[in-house]
Amino acid sequence: MKKKIDNYFSKISSSEFSKILSNFGPFESNPEIAVGVSGGADSLLLVLLLQQWVLKKNGKLTALIVNHNLRSGSMAEIKILKEWLKKYKINYKVFHWVGKKPKTRIQEIARSVRLKMLTDWCFQNGIIHLCLAHNLDDQAETFLIRLSRGSGVYGLSAMAPISVYKHVRLLRPFLFFGKERIILTLEKMKQDWIEDPSNKNTNFQRVRIRNIRSILGEEGIDNNKLSQTSKNLGRAKAAILDNVSSLAAESVSIYPEGYVILHRGKFLKAPEEIRLKLLSHILMCVSGKEFPPRLKNLEKLDRVLCSSRKNFGSTLHSCQIESLKKSIPDNKIIFFREMASIQDKKILLNGKSCIWDNRFQVSCDIKIKNTMIYCAKLGADGLKQVLKFFPDAGGSSIPYKVKLALPSVWAGRSLLSVPHLNFRKLAKNVVFNDSSAAFKPSVSLGMHTTWVV
Known part of the structure; x- marks a missing residue:
């Protein structure tokens, strides 16, 4: 399961990790941190070091585990991981990727699904810090993969230690460490880890890239050089983004x-x-x-x-x-x-918000006995229901085609609310207190972009 590492490398100490993490602030006085954990060496060490750091800060740590259901042994691995987390008294939450799986771009899509699950949970639970275990080796491999695809400045620029995605801060403190130091540290701790068999499957491009990196290293194209090139391109990317924002x-x-x-x-x-x-x-x-x-x-x-x-x-x-x-x-x-193209339907739990169509934060306080309430697009039929009770909505300043795509609250085929049109349906069996839908785009167009109210 594990390979031997030369003693030339030193283990990552809790003080070294704390010093790096201090540059990732500001944090709350009692920080709440989430961390993505798979059971592999990188994420397992990250959650263990974070637990030490959080305890000193009187904070709270939650390990987020995603079962992609792509391999038959994944449930057994999660069981082992849960036992390790219990041993260290670390809270955890497990998510399952259900439904039809892709036949191509499997790893890429799986990573995207995982990030969405983790950030959605953080957003819904009011946690703004999500730690991810990408390391220096991952940085180099990502650069080479994108180089093979002919990527430009954006694609070749480095993964940032700190970034924001869907209003959640993504923190990558392990970008300063190579894989070998991570493994050595776990060995010194006498802590085992899980090896993902897909990491040796040459059907995946990342694995093939990983296998040729030793050859590149002999020519001086090593982790540090690739990382430095990515950082240089990252500065160019920042300059472009500044102009885009302007x-x-x-x-x-x-x-x-x-x-x-x-x-x-x-x-x-x-x-x-x-x-x-x-x-x-x-x-x-x-x-x-x-x-x-x-x-x-x-x-x-x-x-x-x-x-x-x-x-x-x-x-x-x-x-x-x-x-x-x-x-x-x-x-x-x-x-x-x-x-x-809008297919999203989200069940609305009373008093709780959800992200609908990956664009709107929707919440409602509506009660109907024995009836499920959900959020969906308004559509032409919904707009007809609005105009039946609220004829003036047809003359609002919102373009007609935009109205059709607005988030709306439904009970079966009955329309209850369209917050953007100030419409709500009053009925004897409906207890209607409130509903809201706020546009929360995950991609920013710049801090000074004009928002029309």
Whole structure:
């Protein structure tokens, strides 16, 4: 299970770890921390060091475990992991990935599902710090994988020690440590760990990249060099993002109903790279998707926006993009969610909030006896119900197609509430106290972007 490590490497001490973590603040006086744990060497050592740190701070630590149900032995491994966590008196929560599994890009999609599960739980439980166990070796492998795909500055820039995703701070304190030191530390602690068989499966590109790194190392292309290159590109990425943020502040308006208006005149004056990144961020913001559109599709959209065409409509990344006919002199472009692509339905537990369509934080305080309440898109049928009781909603300033994609609260086929239209249905069997839906895009368009209230 374990390989021998030369004594040249020293173990990671709790004081060294605490010193690194002190740079990841600020933390609350009694911090609540979540950490993703698989049972592998990296995440297991991370949770053990975090437990020592949290206890000294009188805080609380929760280990989050995801069973992807991709291997027959995964449940047995989780049972072992739970016993280890109990031994160290660490609280844990287990999630299960159910449903149909992908046949391609398995590891990539599994990582995405895992991150979504972890960040959703943190958000719903008011925890803003999520620690992940990516290390220096992971950084180097990710760089080489993205290099093989022809990635640009964004893809090749380093994983940041601190980043924000869906309003949760992602902390990666192990980016300062290589795999060998991590394993040595566990050996010194006499703590076993779980080896994932997929880490030796050469059907996965990451494993093949890992296997050739020793050859690259002989040519001087080692972890430190690759990491330094990523950091250098990270600075270039930061400069681009700063310009994207400035362009967004000048040319973008975000509306609480989940749509965006782009002022084309100011947009066209920016360099192509900045325009493309802003378009990517707008589409991710409006669609709720966690990955950007393909570059060739962004370039095609950019060419249309830079052309002399005044009226056009397009669909990209589950968004509809149209010119606003009433604003032709101002060249305004509207981006809104494609209603047909919204499939999300979320059961609403009374008094608790949920993330719907990966875009809105929805909550309600509605009681109906023996009836399940859920959140779904309004749609044409729902809008008809609104107009039946509230005719003035048809003349509101919200564009018609945007209304169709609004979050709404339902009981069966009966519409109860549409917060953005100030609509709620009163009935004898309904106890209606409150409902709300706040647009919470996971992708920021810049701190100074105009939000229209």
